Amino acid sequence: EAGVAQSPRYKIIEKRQSVAFWCNPISGHATLYWYQQILGQGPKLLIQFQNNGVVDDSQLPKDRFSAERLKGVDSTLKIQPAKLEDSAVYLCASSLGLAARSYNEQFFGPGTRLTVL
Amino acid sequence: AQTVTQSQPEMSVQEAETVTLSCTYDTSESNYYLFWYKQPPSRQMILVIRQEAYKQQNATENRFSVNFQKAAKSFSLKISDSQLGDTAMYFCAFGGAQKLVFGQGTRLTINP
Numbered sequence: 422e423a424g425v426a427q428s429p430r431y432k433i434i435e436k437r438q439s440v441a442f443w444c445n446p447i448s449g450h451a452t453l454y455w456y457q458q459i460l461g462q463g464p465k466l467l468i469q470f471q472n473n474g475v476v477d478d479s480q481l482p483k484d485r486f487s488a489e490r491l492k493g494v495d496s497t498l499k500i501q502p503a504k505l506e507d508s509a510v511y512l513c514a515s516s517l518g519l520a521a522r523s524y525n526e527q528f529f530g531p532g533t534r535l536t537v538l
Numbered sequence: 539a540q541t542v543t544q545s546q547p548e549m550s551v552q553e554a555e556t557v558t559l560s561c562t563y564d565t566s567e568s569n570y571y572l573f574w575y576k577q578p579p580s581r582q583m584i585l586v587i588r589q590e591a592y593k594q595q596n597a598t599e600n601r602f603s604v605n606f607q608k609a610a611k612s613f614s615l616k617i618s619d620s621q622l623g624d625t626a627m628y629f630c631a632f633g634g635a636q637k638l639v640f641g642q643g644t645r646l647t648i649n650p
Contacts, residue, residue: 454638463542463629463640464583477637510581527638529583 423447425530427513433536439501442533446494446515452476453490454527455498456512464512470496471518500535508537540565540632544641551620552649558605559615559644561630571633572606572613577643578626586628589613620648 426445434440446453451472456464467486469477472493481488485504490496500507510532516525541564551557563572574586589597589606596604601621605614617624625648630641 461642463631463643464638465640466637469637512581512583514583526585526588532581534581 444513450515451518
């Protein structure tokens with residue numbers, strides 16, 4: 422079974438430029454997550470989708486970050502304009518779906534390392 | 539809001555030794571899950587072990603086991619017979635209502 426795919430693996434941009442990341446979840450997984458992992462810290466959830474609807478985007482800086490999941494499969498995360506503090510690894514994860522009384526394991530992709538100069 | 543604290547930024551042991559990583563958390567929820575994830579230099583987050591809060595028995599997965607103290611809100615990971623491939627960042631995570639909250643991580647180095 423193929424895992425979660427992300428691209429690109431690395432990206433270097435100047436501040437105030439825009440950048441986009443792509444994620445392809447495991448086939449059949451309804452829930453998709455984007456995390457931001459700053460160096461030396463644990464991942465922080467930015468946004469969670471259930472199919473193509475947003476479940477939680479409370480920690481997404483909406484003035485510069487946007488995300489979409491068209492057709493409930495692939496997802497893109499965009500930053501416009503980028504700031505120096507956006508330098509981080511952006512991780513995508515997917516799980517089978519929301520379950521009321523159990524937990525669906527999240528499977529993570531390899532991440533995209535973003536450097537903002 | 540839930541918080542997860544890992545008080546050991548770095549640890550180092552010799553191969554074949556046993557090592558214990560500490561984690562404490564804070565929550566008002568009664569039903570939740572706790573996890574330990576491993577993140578090697580490749581950055582891929584790999585689930586090591588999972589504990590359901592309603593289960594009193596501590597979870598084990600081969601060389602990995604946990605000591606879950608619900609009243610103390612403590613969730614430590616024990617790695618027995620450590621191997622060079624265990625070298626990685628280890629993150630403790632709290633899972634409630636489908637949202638994962640991670641600790642800051644412990645960098646574990648296994649020396650030959």
